[in-house]
């Protein structure tokens with residue numbers, strides 16, 4: 001036979017003990033039974049090879065170890081049951097029973113093949129097992145063969161069933177039991193019958209033995225190739241009983257025994273082949289847990305309830321399927337969208353309701369608009385905001401209320417402004433409707449009994465009035481100097497082309513407001529009243545609606561003229577602002593801009609103080625001027641505005657002490673305005689102006705402005721030219737001072753302050769024009785022999801000048817020391833021994849106008865007498881700093897109640 005290699009788990013030699021074989025090849029499998037796992041230990045080999053010898057030893061060792069395990073695990077209760085069968089000639093026999101009747105094999109669904117009526121002894125102890133083993137050994141069929149005197153002629157299967165339970169759960173419903181069995185199988189010899197030289201009974205035994213072993217071999221071989229096909233367990237009772245141990249729920253260890261004799265080589269090879277096949281068989285052992293019936297019933301009931309719940313109700317969120325989660329998200333989105341739809345529907349309904357309200361408002365206002373559209377034309381941009389506001393229901397009423405409040409809170413001229421602006425556009429705000437009770441009330445407030453008159457006519461008249469007056473303002477000082485009361489009637493007398501000229505000029509609207517504010521009192525018009533009224537107006541009018549000329553500017557008139565048109569523009573915005581509900585930032589900005597002096601003037605007149613600017617003229621308005629004006633008007637048949645104004649100024653000046661430089665400069669401004677009026681009124685009056693001349697009037701105003709600016713600009717371009725021009729104007733002014741008996745103090749002030757600086761040009765120009773006007777006016781008066789109530793006030797005589805010299809004389813003693821006075825007497829050619837030397841000196845001051853040294857010395861003396869010093873002070877600085885306190889030192893004037901300024905000097909004109 002060819003050598004063949006075989007592989008096994010362990011190979012034990014002849015010298016190996018059974019203990020070693022147990023320990024290394026069977027103990028692990030055998031002791032699995034205590035853990036609830038079925039196990040089997042097989043001994044396969046030819047006869048007399050040591051199978052019985054080995055299995056007896058392994059059984060004893062296993063049982064010994066099992067009892068040792070039980071002793072170590074007192075927490076569990078072990079029950080050992082022992083049974084033993086023998087399969088002899090295919091009959092199962094109970095070795096623990098003396099009855100040799102073969103036992104039937106039964107197929108149990110749970111336990112498999114079971115031996116019916118097999119004796120199963122519960123072991124009491126280890127000794128009890130030994131006794132039973134002894135019984136089994138005694139019962140087993142043994143026969144003598146040629147090879148083994150005590151040859152085992154059957155297959156013996158000792159089965160030890162071990163059940164264990166936790167001691168604490170014993171007797172309870174939830175108790176469970178581990179149940180497993182360990183089989184100790186000692187097969188009969190697999191030798192050939194020929195080899196055993198058996199015949200007769202033994203041959204028959206050998207045939208059954210070989211068939212059982214042949215089936216066992218077939219089953220092992222098939223199991224070693226996988227669990228495919230039919231496994232012939234049922235072909236023999238041996239395989240049928242050992243079916244669980246061969247390929248089922250059990251661990252199996254096969255011990256193959258061989259004889260080392262050369263003569264048994266074929267049996268040895270067959271054993272090796274069997275062993276090789278048996279090594280390939282794979283079993284699936286598992287722990288066998290046996291539950292009690294009650295525990296099993298309760299377990300099954302709980303399991304049933306859980307399954308029913310899963311079917312009937314959704315499980316916990318963790319077990320929620322993806323589709324269920326997605327479905328819930330969709331539901332949430334649908335609900336959210338439904339809420340949004342409801343909100344949008346509400347918003348739509350609200351908007352619809354507002355639209356309906358708006359339509360109703362428009363329908364209600366439409367007739368009123370048509371009715372008053374012509375007279376209530378309004379600046380589109382002025383009404384745009386309000387109209388947009390009033391388009392909302394509920395707000396429209398507020399607009400109407402606002403209009404009422406606005407008109408009542410403001411000066412009545414606001415009404416005219418509104419009416420005037422209405423003519424500028426066919427569009428209007430519903431709140432301007434004349435159907436408004438508030439609006440009618442305003443009309444009634446102005447027109448009195450004429451409220452019932454056609455409103456359109458009223459508006460036309462008012463608009464015409466507005467246009468004329470604003471035209472007046474566009475020509476600036478012409479109307480300011482007019483003594484004619486600027487009433488509705490006489491304002492409408494202005495040329496029609498002037499009206500049309502400024503008709504489109506919305507910017508002049510606010511000019512009307514200023515004039516209208518003075519409307520009723522314009523008869524007593526004067527610069528003083530102008531300033532005072534403007535201040536009053538400043539309080540009554542919103543800051544964003546101030547007239548541009550409400551603040552007396554320290555700048556010369558030409559400065560005002562130069563910015564007159566620019567101011568008109570800002571005024572128009574102010575007018576619009578006055579029609580609005582509140583101040584507008586844009587208009588506020590415009591106000592700030594308009595309060596800024598012209599750039600060219602600002603450059604030369606630095607440090608202009610606000611207090612100086614706003615200080616009202618101390619001139620006191622005298623109602624006598626009204627009478628004079630009326631008388632003059634009646635006598636002459638026309639209004640000589642120039643004379644009346646001069647008379648007014650001189651009369652007012654004679655009654656007031658001039659205490660500040662502001663008054664001085666304001667006076668300059670007034671003189672400049674007079675100069676302008678002089679030009680405007682040269683040969684004609686306002687009433688005589690026709691439409692053709694109105695255009696020329698504009699040009700005149702423009703010329704005045706240009707004239708005023710030229711001296712400012714030329715000196716900058718040609719300083720040398722300006723110096724010559726200044727000296728020329730200075731000499732001319734000095735001559736005019738003398739001719740007009742101008743106050744010595746005024747001469748002194750002016751002479752000291754204006755010494756040829758380029759910025760002086762404008763003052764020089766004004767002073768020159770003012771004096772020229774006065775000289776001409778006095779000449780005219782003397783020619784026309786005008787009947788003036790108080791001739792002393794307007795006649796340029798020397799009485800006032802004489803009184804001024806006397807006042808200066810009194811001051812010499814206090815201002816000059818005796819030594820200084822003597823020096824002055826000598827210098828001025830006054831005899832020291834003569835009488836009234838101081839008066840002589842005073843009477844010589846400012847008398848030699850051709851001698852500049854004389855003029856200069858005269859100014860120096862008077863300046864010292866009145867306490868005015870120019871030392872260290874520049875012209876612009878004196879304008880705003882310390883001049884007023886110096887001149888207002890009344891208490892230090894030797895008891896005199898007068899202080900000295902140009903106003904005082906002007907009073908000497910009377």
Ligand SMILES: Nc1ncnc2c1ncn2[C@@H]1O[C@H](COP(=O)(O)OP(=O)(O)OP(=O)(O)O)[C@@H](O)[C@H]1O
Nearest residue numbers: 046047048049050051052053148150151152188189
């Ligand atoms: N390992 C061993 N050490 C010492 N003696 C042994 C050993 N194995 C077997 N023997 C002896 O060999 C003889 C035969 O052994 P055993 O009866 O066990 O063979 P067997 O294989 O069971 O034979 P059979 O199949 O005929 O029953 C016995 O007398 C036994 O004492």
